[in-house]
Amino acid sequence: MDLLAAFWPWYVTGPLIGLYVPILYLLMNRHFGISSSFRDICAAAFRPTARYFQYNWREHRWRIVFVAGIAIGGFLSHPTLMGAAQSEISQQTITALSSLGVRDFSSLVPGDLFSWSSFLTLRGLLLVVGGGFLVGFGTRYAEGCTSGHSIHGIATFQRASIIATICFFLGGLFSTYLLLPLIMQI
Amino acid sequence: MIYVIVLALGIFFGMILTNGEVISWFRIQEMFRFDSFHMYGVIGSAIVVGALSMLLLKKFNVRARTGGPIVIEKKSLGKGTVIGGILFGIGWALTGACPGPLYALAGNGYPSFAVALLSALGGAYVYGLVRDKLPQ
Numbered sequence: 001m002d003l004l005a006a007f008w009p010w011y012v013t014g015p016l017i018g019l020y021v022p023i024l025y026l027l028m029n030r031h032f033g034i035s036s037s038f039r040d041i042c043a044a045a046f047r048p049t050a051r052y053f054q055y056n057w058r059e060h061r062w063r064i065v066f067v068a069g070i071a072i073g074g075f076l077s078h079p080t081l082m083g084a085a086q087s088e089i090s091q092q093t094i095t096a097l098s099s100l101g102v103r104d105f106s107s108l109v110p111g112d113l114f115s116w117s118s119f120l121t122l123r124g125l126l127l128v129v130g131g132g133f134l135v136g137f138g139t140r141y142a143e144g145c146t147s148g149h150s151i152h153g154i155a156t157f158q159r160a161s162i163i164a165t166i167c168f169f170l171g172g173l174f175s176t177y178l179l180l181p182l183i184m185q186i
Numbered sequence: 187m188i189y190v191i192v193l194a195l196g197i198f199f200g201m202i203l204t205n206g207e208v209i210s211w212f213r214i215q216e217m218f219r220f221d222s223f224h225m226y227g228v229i230g231s232a233i234v235v236g237a238l239s240m241l242l243l244k245k246f247n248v249r250a251r252t253g254g255p256i257v258i259e260k261k262s263l264g265k266g267t268v269i270g271g272i273l274f275g276i277g278w279a280l281t282g283a284c285p286g287p288l289y290a291l292a293g294n295g296y297p298s299f300a301v302a303l304l305s306a307l308g309g310a311y312v313y314g315l316v317r318d319k320l321p322q
Binding site for chain 1: 188189191192193194195196197198199200201202203204205206207208209210211212213214215216217218219221222223224225226227228229230231232233234235236237239240242243248250251252254256257258259260261262263264266267268269270271272273274275276277278279280281282283284285286288289290291292293294295296297298299301302303304305306307308309310311312313314315317318320
């Protein structure tokens with residue numbers, strides 16, 4: 001399985017992701033969008049009383065199956081990749097992150113920021129718990145994420161999705177240039 | 187049967203995200219620092235392929251397997267698109283992961299991303315609780 005032991009170039013990865021838009025419509029007449037699964041899982045697991053969760057989540061059970069698959073896929077890819085392939089991150093990014101204090105470039109995520117022990121630090125909590133919370137809260141408030149808006153929404157020429165994607169980016173730039181340097185000093 | 191297909195599609199999607207380095211915190215940093223074309227290529231080509239295939243389906247009036255004509259999900263535009271979008275962007279750059287990669291990273295065995303995923307579920311839960319008080 002040489003293919004699974006290598007990193008794929010963007011022109012393989014991108015088109016494969018793009019095909020999920022027509023495939024999900026063809027298969028189930030459903031749209032490609034992953035952050036909706038957060039709502040489905042909350043509704044299914046906790047049965048909250050808030051109005052937002054009063055809908056027929058069973059109709060969207062496929063989405064829970066789909067995201068469970070994503071986790072399994074990540075698990076299957078992982079062992080073949082690590083050690084077998086070398087990620088080629090741009091030197092400028094490595095230099096910039098090094099000057100912020102990132103030390104571990106050996107994996108897909110910096111181990112020094114995202115290890116178990118990082119939870120013992122305020123820095124780790126802000127990155128993992130704070131960042132994760134904003135991903136969940138923000139995508140539901142915006143009614144979509146990179147898949148639902150940036151890919152599915154723009155591919156179907158929707159104005160809201162173009163605006164959402166610009167805002168995703170503005171938030172990301174704010175984090176990258178202002179928040180991350182601050183958090184790294186903690 | 188459909189769930190078996192959906193599960194297989196999900197598994198393959200997790201592999202695409204991993205092998206394509208979409209789950210890489212460093213690739214996301216690179217993107218926000220405009221240092222590499224990689225993520226722009228991934229998202230851009232995904233949009234082009236998605237758009238072209240949807241146009242083809244429309245042109246040939248292809249129907250969904252479930253019967254009816256394909257109905258495209260409409261995304262509404264509101265204050266949430268902007269405020270929620272910016273909040274998500276902030277979280278995206280901190281964790282280096284949007285929702286799909288969160289699941290893939292948790293599966294990859296990076297322990298902290300299981301926590302980040304739970305926190306994202308918490309974020310969605312809290313959104314559900316305060317939704318009526320937020321500008322829409």
